[in-house]
Amino acid sequence: MATRIHPLLGAFAILVFFFLLAPLVIIVGSALSDTTFLTFPPQGLTLRWFANIFQMEAFRRTAITSLQVALLGTGLSLLIGIPAAYALNRYRVELPRWLSTLFVLPILVPEIVFGFALLKSITIGLGLPVFISLVVGHALLILPYSVRVVGASLASFDFSIEEAARSLGCPPLKTFMTVVLPNIRAGVIAAFILAFITSINDVSVSVFLTGPGISTLPIQILAHMEQFFDPTIASVSVLLMLVTVGVMAIVEATLGLTFLTK
Amino acid sequence: MVELRTERRYQRGAPALKEYEMNKLARWGLTMPATIAVVLLLVIPVVLTIATTFGEAAGPFSTYTAFFKSGFRMAVLYRTLQVALITTGIALVVGFITAYVIAQMPGRLKSIMIVAAVFPLLTGVVVRSFAWLIILGKNGIINNALMSVGLIGEPLSMLYTQGSVIVAMVYLFVPLMILTLVGVLEGIPRDLIEAATSLGARPIPTFLQVILPLAAPGLIVGAVLVFTGSFTSYATPQLLGGEKQMMMGTFLYQRAMVTFDWVGASTIAAIMVIITIGVVLIMSRMARRLNPMAV
Numbered sequence: 001m002a003t004r005i006h007p008l009l010g011a012f013a014i015l016v017f018f019f020l021l022a023p024l025v026i027i028v029g030s031a032l033s034d035t036t037f038l039t040f041p042p043q044g045l046t047l048r049w050f051a052n053i054f055q056m057e058a059f060r061r062t063a064i065t066s067l068q069v070a071l072l073g074t075g076l077s078l079l080i081g082i083p084a085a086y087a088l089n090r091y092r093v094e095l096p097r098w099l100s101t102l103f104v105l106p107i108l109v110p111e112i113v114f115g116f117a118l119l120k121s122i123t124i125g126l127g128l129p130v131f132i133s134l135v136v137g138h139a140l141l142i143l144p145y146s147v148r149v150v151g152a153s154l155a156s157f158d159f160s161i162e163e164a165a166r167s168l169g170c171p172p173l174k175t176f177m178t179v180v181l182p183n184i185r186a187g188v189i190a191a192f193i194l195a196f197i198t199s200i201n202d203v204s205v206s207v208f209l210t211g212p213g214i215s216t217l218p219i220q221i222l223a224h225m226e227q228f229f230d231p232t233i234a235s236v237s238v239l240l241m242l243v244t245v246g247v248m249a250i251v252e253a254t255l256g257l258t259f260l261t262k
Numbered sequence: 263m264v265e266l267r268t269e270r271r272y273q274r275g276a277p278a279l280k281e282y283e284m285n286k287l288a289r290w291g292l293t294m295p296a297t298i299a300v301v302l303l304l305v306i307p308v309v310l311t312i313a314t315t316f317g318e319a320a321g322p323f324s325t326y327t328a329f330f331k332s333g334f335r336m337a338v339l340y341r342t343l344q345v346a347l348i349t350t351g352i353a354l355v356v357g358f359i360t361a362y363v364i365a366q367m368p369g370r371l372k373s374i375m376i377v378a379a380v381f382p383l384l385t386g387v388v389v390r391s392f393a394w395l396i397i398l399g400k401n402g403i404i405n406n407a408l409m410s411v412g413l414i415g416e417p418l419s420m421l422y423t424q425g426s427v428i429v430a431m432v433y434l435f436v437p438l439m440i441l442t443l444v445g446v447l448e449g450i451p452r453d454l455i456e457a458a459t460s461l462g463a464r465p466i467p468t469f470l471q472v473i474l475p476l477a478a479p480g481l482i483v484g485a486v487l488v489f490t491g492s493f494t495s496y497a498t499p500q501l502l503g504g505e506k507q508m509m510m511g512t513f514l515y516q517r518a519m520v521t522f523d524w525v526g527a528s529t530i531a532a533i534m535v536i537i538t539i540g541v542v543l544i545m546s547r548m549a550r551r552l553n554p555m556a557v
Contacts, residue, residue, distance in 0.1 A: 005366050006465075013363035016356055017375070020382050020437060023393030026403065030396055038396050040403050080295040087292035095289055102300050109308055110494035110538050112511045113531040116518055117307035140303050143296060172288075201386030203497040207515060218388045222497065225392065234396070237389040244384045248377070 024241065031234035038229055049235040059236060062220040065131075069206075069216060070199040073138030077195055080139075081146025082188065086180070088147070089154040103147040106140050111204035114141070119208040130211035137205045142195035149194060153187025186255050193247055200243070312532040315525060325529040335513075339533070342510040345424065346493040349431040353488045354481060356432070357439025362473075364440065365447040376444065383437040391501045394430040395421065398502075427503040434498060435488040442487065446480025447473075475552075482549040490538045510534050 026040045034044030053059050081103075088100055106114065115137065123133045157180065165175045181188070206216045215223070217240070225233055316322040329335050364375045382390060397403050398420040405417040420426055450473065458468045496511035503509060508516070510530060518527035 005363055009359060009363055013360045013375075016360045016436065017378055019433070021378060023390065023397060023433065024382065024385065026396055027389065027393050037401065038399075039401065039406075040396060080299055083292040084296035087289045091285070091289040094286075095293065099293060099297065102305075103296060105300055105304055108539060108542060109304065110490070110511075110531075110534045112494055112496050112514055113308060113311070113534055114304060116514060116527060116531055117311040118303070119518075120311055120524070121307035122303065136303055140299060143300065147296065197384050201388070203387055204494075204511070207496065208518070218386055218497075221388050221392075222500070225395070225501065229395075229399075233392060237392055240389055241385055244381065247384065248381065 027234050027237050027241070031231055031238045033231055033234075036230055038231055038234060049231040050239075052232050053236055053239070056232070058215075058220055058224075059217070062215045062217045065134075065214060066200055066217040069131075069134045069138055070196050072135045073199050074142060074192055074195040076135065076139035077143045077146045078150075078188070078192060081143050081191070082150050085147045085151040085154055086176070089151055089157070090159060100147075104144045106142075107144045111141065111202075112207075115205035115208040118205070123209060123211075130209055130214045133209045134206060134214070134216070137209055138199045138202060141202065141205055142198050145194045145198065146191045149191035150184060150187045153184040153190075157183050189254050190251075193251055197244070197247060201240075308531075308535065311528045312535065315529045315532050318525065325525055326533075329529050329533070338508050338510060338513045341424070341507065342493055345427055345431065345499075345509060346489050348428055349435060349492040350485050350489045352428075352432045353435045353439045354485055356436050357443055357484060358477070358481065360436070361440045361443035361447055364444050376441070379437045379440045379444075382433075383441065387434065387495075387497045388501075390434055391430050391498045394426065394433065394502055398426050398429070421502060422504040422506045424503075424507055427499055427507050427509070430498050430502045431492045431495065434495075435491055438487055438491070439484045442484040443477065443480055446477050446483075450476045478552045479549040482545050482552065486542055486545045489541060493541075494534055494538060 029042045030038045030040045031049055032045050032047070033039050033042035034046040034048075035042075084103060088095060088103075118133060118137045122128050122136065123130060128136075161183070162175055162179050165179045166172070170179070201218060202216070203218050203222065206219050207222075210216065210219050217236070221233060221236055315325050318324045360379075364372055364379075367375060395402070399405070400417045400419065400421075402420075404420065405414075408414045409417065454472055454476070455468060458472045463471070494511055495509070496515060499507060499509040499512045500515075503512065510533070514527050514530040514534070517523045517530060
């Protein structure tokens with residue numbers, strides 16, 4: 001559809017984009033402010049708040065935990081999600097329909113409820129270490145991305161290519177790795193990115209699964225914010241935004257950003 | 263003759279049969295790890311959590327009657343529903359108009375606008391809620407601006423109000439709505455709108471009778487995403503609402519981790535699950551019925 005836009009609608013859209021982007025600019029500005037309190041526009045420019053993050057052990061430690069959890073959780077969810085997505089598309093008619101519903105349950109169940117249930121049953125009930133609970137919880141939280149996004153690329157994959165390779169004597173696993181996987185590369189990258197971003201920003205599940213000495217970066221930021229209101233938080237936020245920028249650059253380079261609207 | 267054929271088929275069929283058995287094994291084997299993970303780590307824990315609420319000595323539904331009789335707890339539930347509904351309503355209007363404008367844009371400008379909408383979406387909830395602390399705080403941007411102009415003598419307290427929670431929630435969810443609707447609006451065939459216009463329909467009837475019905479399923483999907491997202495949110499009400507504006511998510515956390523009332527927390531969890539899944543089921547049925555392209 002393409003019709004002319006009423007100038008009022010255009011102006012409204014511009015205001016919306018201002019509303020969406022101005023807060024992020026404000027965070028960057030206040031991270032650079034040479035004051036001990038948060039303010040915008042910045043008074044004086046300094047990078048000392050960024051230096052301050054690296055001096056604070058809690059931020060360093062939780063950032064590393066967050067990264068580990070995100071990588072392990074995303075890896076785990078892809079490891080169990082890709083085979084499931086493959087089977088759902090390859091043997092669509094032969095598998096019960098509730099199976100695909102089951103794999104989106106982690107989106108349907110409120111995150112905060114899931115976190116609480118995990119704490120009760122896994123961390124306390126089974127006595128698993130907090131770190132394991134975090135990885136497992138995140139892997140499950142992001143499983144729907146792995147199954148759905150990879151599934152979307154498998155839906156347009158021509159399985160007769162795979163059959164050709166198989167009938168020429170290629171073993172199943174090798175066929176998958178050399179024929180199927182390269183064809184669904186875009187889906188796998190997209191799933192990885194969405195899952196990683198979701199994991200690294202997660203609050204609702206992680207808030208229950210932090211124990212003595214173990215916390216994730218967003219939870220640490222929340223805890224810090226309740227006590228201090230200095231530009232350190234703004235500079236941590238800027239670093240997190242830079243991670244997002246990096247990820248978006250990867251998306252743009254590999255898939256083009258418009259895939260996100262699909 | 264017949265017997266001979268079956269025998270030959272059996273002999274020939276042996277490898278095919280083996281292949282079939284292997285396929286059967288494969289399709290179950292491939293879905294098994296994910297199935298086990300979801301059942302063991304999500305379904306069972308959540309069901310057990312809900313089940314504990316029925317095991318009270320005072321009767322199976324005693325925690326629920328206690329919840330529905332308590333003015334404070336009902337106020338939290340009402341507030342949460344209210345915030346979620348208002349957020350969804352605003353996000354629908356704002357998101358729809360913006361998505362409509364984006365859908366009309368030529369290619370390059372369109373991708374820039376999409377990037378601008380995606381970027382906040384990929385930025386964490388904590389970071390995005392934090393921005394509103396700087397904007398709405400006592401020493402925040404709005405207060406400083408109003409004071410320097412001389413409109414107010416003392417800083418307004420805008421934080422920890424329902425308004426501050428709603429503003430931050432709208433901020434959180436508008437990008438999601440925009441992205442959901444851009445795809446839907448782009449999918450509306452141009453011919454339909456041209457047909458309506460060439461037959462003399464004015465812009466507003468065209469919008470109401472052609473575009474809106476076609477976008478209805480997308481609007482419902484967006485509304486469900488925003489409603490369930492804001493109904494179950496934790497970080498935003500925690501940061502911008504505090505104790506005064508307790509919502510179901512923060513209430514659940516408080517009961518579980520501050521007062522250690524696990525049965526109470528599980529009751530809140532059960533109510534949240536029932537409302538979320540109920541809304542999703544009802545709305546997805548409605549989306550299917552409203553889809554004019556499906557007929």
